[in-house]
Amino acid sequence: MGDASMTRGETGTGQRRRWRDPGLPGVLALCGVAVLIHIIPLLLPRNMPEQELAIARATPDPAHRVRFLLPLKNNEKSTPANLREAAELLLSGAPAEAHELVEEADRRHPEDMETLLLMARVCDVERMERCVQQSLERAEKAAPTDPRPQLLRADLREQNGDVEGATQALQRAHAQAPTDTFLALRYGRLLSRTGKPEEAMAVFRAMEGKLTHARLLVEQGLVRAKEGRDRDAVKLLQEAVQSDPKLAEGHFELGLAWFRLGNEIAAEDALRQADRLDVSNQEPLATLCALQLKTGQIEAARTSRMDLERRFPQRMDAIRERCTLP
Structure with missing residues (x-):
């Protein structure tokens, strides 16, 4: 009787173990189901642009995205926004196909600012300078008061090493949007880089009240440092960190200025303070x-x-x- 009970107990335990551990065939079956779940959507008929875009986003190689995205050019359901996103996904690896898509977006919605700006970027990747200029000119004509075409022109010129041309484009953008803090900062910094310190200082002084006093002092200190006037830079940067003792950028730039003046102890103190204030940097x-x-x-x-x-x-x-x- 005891042996029979033991046998039944062992049999039950074995069954439970087999249930808990399906073994290699069971694991392979589960993997097969998981693969099918992912593959079946690819085999089903698709005519919605969002489906192709979702698959392309999950495809890391831009060259492999072409077969999903280029057909959107002929899909009547594709919106200009769909076509622009598809072009963005192809830009780094398949610029010619990106160009086709953005041209189609332009055909469907002419003079759209977002499309024209993207067209300029695509043409720049393709080294088609005339196309870049035509796209930017059309964008400027479509929205004469919008600073974005000039801002993109500045970006592209700076990338190509034309700092003077970038500065001129930013000057026009700044005139169109004089209250834009980002534009003013970038314009002032480029003026400093191109050897126009007093013009840069004037831009930063005009920003009083738009940025904290300490941040403006840092920007002014960087202008003086660029001129080689490190003693003036130190005075401005010291005033900045006194105004805002927790401004890590101010301490960092102060450390560099002190080092250029040969004061290694003060330089180390300032750099260590910047490190303490921003331990993630x-x-x-x-x-x-x-x-x-x-x-x-x-x-x-x-x-x-x-x-x-x-x-x-x-x-x-x-x-x-x-x-x-x-």
């Missing part, structure tokens, strides 16, 4: 490490690098490039 400590190497403080640099590697293990390559120990 590796730049202050990496800069300190580079400066320590430059002045022959090898052991100090070694300590800084160890701290960087401990805090930013995912950025080892960048750290080693910035702080290369002998």
